[in-house]
Amino acid sequence: MSATTSVESPVRLDSVHKTYGSGDSAVEALAGVSADFRAGTFTAVMGPSGSGKSTLLHCAAGLDKPTSGRVTLVGTDLKGKNETELTLLRRAHVAFVFQSFNLMPALNVEQNVTLPSLLAGQEPDRAWVDQVIARVGLSQRVKHRPGELSGGQQQRVAIARALAGRTAVVFADEPTGALDTTTAVEVLNLMRELVRAGQTIVMVTHDPVVASFADEVLFLVDGRIVTQLTAPGAEAVAATLAQLGARAKQTRGQR
Structure with a gap:
């Protein structure tokens, strides 16, 4: 598995709609989203609760099928x-960090981290695996199983697993949510290093400080990208989020 890819935009969404349910109970989670995530970029996706952030991530990763529109992942049309x-x-090309850690309970930390590479038929880069495990603060826990770890430690295993394979794309949903500030900053700096090496990271977060580590922040409201910020500071992200949240509340109140 390699972070570099000859594909200029490893993740592309073209007019993606996603509707759950039908008739009067239909809910439009994505309302025609187009986005182009280029190789070697780190993008944060933000928005008020229920704006479609996780749905965007799931459709982009091929975990959920769009109702209409096109998703292209590492040059492959998923339709x-x-x-x-x-x-x-x-x-072969994608790694995930989800809020449910999805660790294998029978495997220890090191085995969980190297599993995706082994499943893809690749020999893990042991030196890099050790480095990633150290960077997320788990060097003393490599032989522990998930049941012997706290929630925050399990989250760190999930992050190490996603980053150890240096895949072309990483999708992350609130990856630092269960982490203390010091570990979160270490993880985000590690992600930035991988992006500089050619990896593409798409991350959902509600935290303006976490989003400020990204190259670009996309803001979703009611399933639409309404604005974006490039190389933003945490204050600019927080201000935009507050403004959009107030606007979304007002709009919903008028319906």
């Missing part, structure tokens, strides 16, 4: 791909 084809594509 018409079956579950096996999608799994093989993700295994």
Whole structure:
């Protein structure tokens, strides 16, 4: 598995709509989202609760099928791909950090971190794996199983697993949510290093400080990208988020 890819934009969404349910109970989670995540970029996705952030992530990763529109992942159009084809594509090119850690309870920290590489038929880079485990503060816990770790430590294992394979793309949903400030900053700096090496990271977060580590922040409201900031500071992100939250509340109140 390699972070570098010849594809200029490893993740592309073109007019993606996603509707859950039908008739009167239909909910439009994404309302025609187009976004282009170029190789070697770090993008944060933000927005008020219920704005479609996680749905965008799931559609971009091929975990959820759009109702209409096109998703291209590492140069492959996902339309018409079956579950096996999608799994093989993700295994070779994509890593995930989700809020549910999805660790294998029978495996220790080191085994969980190297599992994606082994499943993809690759020999893990042991020196890099050790470095990543150290950077997330788990060097003393490599032989522990998930059940012997706190929630924050399990989150660190999930992050190390996603970053150790140096895949072309990492999708992260609130990756630092369970971490203390020091570890969170270490993880975000590690992510920035990987982006500089050619990796593409798409991260959902509600935290303006976390978002300020990204190259660009996309803001979603009611399933639409309404604005974006480039190389923003935490204050600018917080101000934009507050403004959009107030506007969304006002709009919903008028319906």
